[in-house]
Amino acid sequence: MSGRTHTTVLTPQDRIKTFDPYVANLIDRTAWYEASRCIMCFDAPCVTACPTRINIPEFIFRIKTRNYRGSAKIIRESNIFGGECGYVCPVERLCESKCVRNNLGEEPVAISLLQRFVYEMEKPKGLVKFDKAPSNKKKVAVVGAGPAGLSAAYELGRKGYEVTVCDSNAKPGGLLIYGILPWKVAWSVAESEIANIKEYGVRLLTKKPIADAKGLLKDFDAVYISTGATKSAGLGIPGEDLPGVHLAQDFLYKVACYVKGEGKAPELKGKKVVVVGGGDTAIDCAMASLRLGAEKVYVLYRRSLSEMPAVPYGRKQAKEEGAEFMLLTAPVKIIGGNKVSGVECVKMELGSPDASGRRSVKPIKGSEFTVETDVVILAVGQKPDEAALKSFGVKVKDGLIEVDKNYATSIKGVFAGGDAVNGGDTVVEAVAEGKKAAEAIDKYLSGRK
């Protein structure tokens, strides 16, 4: 037993015609086979690598015994967004990177494919339910219905709290619904998991932006802020305000609304697009642009491929679809009259590693050149909406809500977590932080030590 199972993937030519998922799921036979590749390690390193600590060997073993519902229980008891995470987790950086099959010189067990399979087997009968404690009459408000907020809301709801989640968007889900596009995972996955959370008595109020967290304490015993990192960082170079320059988060939000039929997409048909950045978001922007009909998409990244934070899988997919990577290239200036016409770039060279181990870069003098383009998308980092954070009245440091190890903010009774605190991490990290914050809030409200 050694070869990893691969499912059917639509050709790049076919998949860019739509926003639909293009990677097929495992079926019984292939899932059993892939499950049999799991050695069932003791104290498995894949589990440690999962922020939500899903008992991966156990859920995979249950696939082998055809106990699919039991397998779903294992996943869901650790991660209430287990289906969504099966699709969107950067497993190449997390569980699969620690699979001991790597140590044997083999490909890791396809944990994400198996997790998707379990979700798809779980769905028809309805998602797995757990016991819920009777109401303790205590009220918690959650601000922001993204993965961190919903995860905390579920945990607290299950413990008997009366939880109300407020969100400014028309639909709950935050990034799951407005940031992740359906070629990665159908929105129905997140929707089913959100509907499941509601069944634990969690109230979801949409189109309800909250400004004053302290005010909420009049009606609620505790507040959890999980408003995410909805803004993109800029580069601070000339020309960023030209029409045709998009910030990644706004761009993806617009595309998501367009695909939902709730708005117009940026007009990219036949246009040249430059995406600046080397993370997973940059890859998403490139792939979205291709699906919107862009004629040419360049991804500009100032370091080399080995420093690129985007997972290799995503890079490969984008490249196959026609995105061209311009490495060791940094934008200096966005050029244009009344709209973007190009990006002036400079070639970079790598220096020695910095404190974090990442190699520094510096421009090569005289290497400036211009890339002609109609559109520029800046995907150089995300951040919370600082004005919104400040409006909550909690202490904000370096643009992020400051919390202690118990996710408590500067205001007693107000907690915070997810991207608004960590500055922008994975969905699975947000789910994990939501769980931990719920634990802290429960301790705070119950007086437990």
Place this chain on the structure above:
Amino acid sequence: MVTKPDLTVKFCKLELESPYMLSSAPPTCTGEMIMRAFEEGWAGAVTKTIKPDKTAVYDYDNRFGIMGFEDKQMVVFENIEEVTKRPLGTWIKEIKEVKKKYPEKPLIGSLMAEPKEDEWEALARAVSEAGVDMLELNFGCPHGMPERGMGAFCGQRPELIEKLTKASKQGSNVPIMVKLTPNVTDIAFMGKTAEAAGADAISAINTVLGLIGVNIDTFEPMPTVNGKSTFGGMSGPAMKPIAMRCVAQLCQATNIPVSGIGGITTWRDAVEFLLIGANNVQVCTSVMWRGYRLIHDMVDGLTQYLDDKGFSSVKEIQGLTLPKLTAWSKLDKDWEVVAKIDKDKCIKCGICFVGCRDGGYQAIKFEQGKAAEVDEEKCDACSLCTLSCPVPGCITWKRVKK
């Protein structure tokens, strides 16, 4: 000039071009099939068991079952099929055709009749006179036939083995081989009984009586014949250990050649049977699973193996391992070792640890991310870890003097 090891085997008076024969089973159901198998390269064949025309035979639909792993990696095969349904006259005609076309390929006629001496004698006469090179007496089939006093019913009764072997000898003009059932307490005793009755060779094993499974959705036993089932004969890879034990016991107890049968899927299995003393081997289940073409690698692999090991003929390896099989009480009690884990090869999966903790002697220390370590004081050298470790050569033995 390439010199090839000699694969020929002398089996009683028969000359086999290699030690591979097809056993009495579906792959030898007709003369046409046998001839195709010979064409493909099989050295010999035992016909599907021939019976007197008056013996009624019935085959149920859905008469097979399997037990396997993922992706149909079959390990046990079950059948509740009976002997041939074809008339004796048809067989006599086809035996003649096969022998005419392949005079140099040994053809063995398998026989079964009710436990009456005259019936066996007559059948042996008819089939041997048709031109087969040897007869095989089927005293082994464990399903269906025994309910009517045939197959394993005979193989489980020494007095019938003796009586019917003698009767068949009486009718036959060719050597007689007795095929034994493993469904007895002491197969060696049955082998000695056959030898004393004049058998020229023994073949073992026939299938092992079992129940392949139950469908937990329908509660029906398998293989399901319209909702019900019966115990059947198990064959396939998982039967090899039982078959090897039986063959070794027969080789130890008798002085006549043994044709080894049971779970032989590759040349490697065949080598093992030859090493424990089998004169040749017979194959069925793996051929049913993948076809006559398996013979090509069986022959080539054996040739290559003999060449690599420096043997010039297959006869040189027959029985090499047999003297190394002894009684439990005669094994070396001074042989003391402990497990040794190669830190560089260890993939840190903790499998050795959990097995030793929960099924051994708590002699392995393990912490996530670090190579496992053996506590030599506690290690009882049971070998569980060396077997369950997924990395070849990672856990080995270190000789110690306690």
